[in-house]
Amino acid sequence: MPRKVNCSFCGDEIAPGTGLIFVRKDGVAFNFCTRKCEKNMLSLGRKSRKVRWTEEYKKEKTLRTKK
Numbered sequence: 075m076p077r078k079v080n081c082s083f084c085g086d087e088i089a090p091g092t093g094l095i096f097v098r099k100d101g102v103a104f105n106f107c108t109r110k111c112e113k114n115m116l117s118l119g120r121k122s123r124k125v126r127w128t129e130e131y132k133k134e135k136t137l138r139t140k141k
């Protein structure tokens with residue numbers, strides 16, 4: 075049975091049968107919804123907190139504006 079997973083980078087839900095999984099040498103697995111997310115995290119080394127179109131960024135923003 076397919077499990078619902080969220081993208082490790084943008085936080086979006088990945089529909090079963092789509093997206094890609096990347097497993098690092100040390101065994102940590104990342105789920106990505108698109109190559110865009112994979113590229114941003116792995117090749118560009120960006121932090122999801124600092125990229126505007128991710129869920130993580132939105133969370134940070136709401137926390138920041140609440141204070």
Ligand SMILES: [Zn+2]
Pocket residue numbers: 081082083084085086106107108111
């Ligand atoms: Zn994503």
